[in-house]
Amino acid sequence: MGRAIIISGSPGTGKSTLSSKLANDLKMEVINLSKLVEVEELFSEIDTDRDTKVADLDRLIPRIVELIDRSEGVVIVEGHYADIVPSNLVDVAIVLRTHPKILVKRMESKGWGEKKISENVQAEILGSCTFNALEAYGKDTVYEIDTTNLSEDETASIAREIIQEKPEEYKAGRINWLSLLEADKELDKYFS
Numbered sequence: 226m227g228r229a230i231i232i233s234g235s236p237g238t239g240k241s242t243l244s245s246k247l248a249n250d251l252k253m254e255v256i257n258l259s260k261l262v263e264v265e266e267l268f269s270e271i272d273t274d275r276d277t278k279v280a281d282l283d284r285l286i287p288r289i290v291e292l293i294d295r296s297e298g299v300v301i302v303e304g305h306y307a308d309i310v311p312s313n314l315v316d317v318a319i320v321l322r323t324h325p326k327i328l329v330k331r332m333e334s335k336g337w338g339e340k341k342i343s344e345n346v347q348a349e350i351l352g353s354c355t356f357n358a359l360e361a362y363g364k365d366t367v368y369e370i371d372t373t374n375l376s377e378d379e380t381a382s383i384a385r386e387i388i389q390e391k392p393e394e395y396k397a398g399r400i401n402w403l404s405l406l407e408a409d410k411e412l413d414k415y416f417s
């Protein structure tokens with residue numbers, strides 16, 4: 226029976242980039258949730274407003290458990306709602322964070338519309354992925370990396386350190402865009 230490492234974070238924070246680097250370095254298998262939902266048609270409806278498929282969790286969760294079960298080693302599960310993986314299978318959860326200003330740029334370069342960008346950047350400001358991961362796995366299991374000023378390789382090297390050594394300095398709860406933007410009088414820009 227395998228174990229899972231969770232890579233979560235708002236869209237554009239670099240989950241897929243990090244996961245493929247870790248998979249290469251640590252010889253782990255990756256489950257990308259959106260791809261799995263797409264390929265195995267594990268969705269219940271299509272949200273045309275947001276141009277996304279809504280995952281059918283009643284089918285998706287047992288399927289992930291099956292894939293982890295079948296694996297011999299550690300499986301990376303990546304996606305912005307990767308906290309759906311049952312906690313008894315999870316060794317460590319890493320949430321990637323990115324300053325809203327930079328995140329907007331990364332989302333724009335994915336060609337996303339204004340509404341989708343605005344909703345996702347608001348979720349990042351509120352720390353939704355961290356909140357969900359903490360609720361699912363507890364504070365001893367959840368770590369955060371601020372990728373804003375890091376290269377892709379630097380992010381991967383910190384992630385490896387977290388997986389191997391679980392350093393205190395990356396424990397979740399230290400990143401707070403809300404107060405940073407408020408102090409810079411920039412919060413209104415994102416919640417108008």
Ligand SMILES: Nc1ncnc2c1ncn2[C@@H]1O[C@H](COP(=O)(O)OP(=O)(O)OP(=O)(O)O)[C@@H](O)[C@H]1O
Binds near residue numbers: 376
């Ligand atoms: N650590 C990093 N530092 C700077 N840029 C990065 C970093 N990681 C990824 N990027 C860049 O940010 C963009 C988004 O990365 P990626 O597609 O991996 O994000 P994602 O979290 O998987 O997004 P999605 O949820 O939409 O799948 C890419 O252009 C990538 O090159």
Ligand SMILES: [Mg+2]
Binds near residue numbers: 241242
């Ligand atoms: Mg991705």
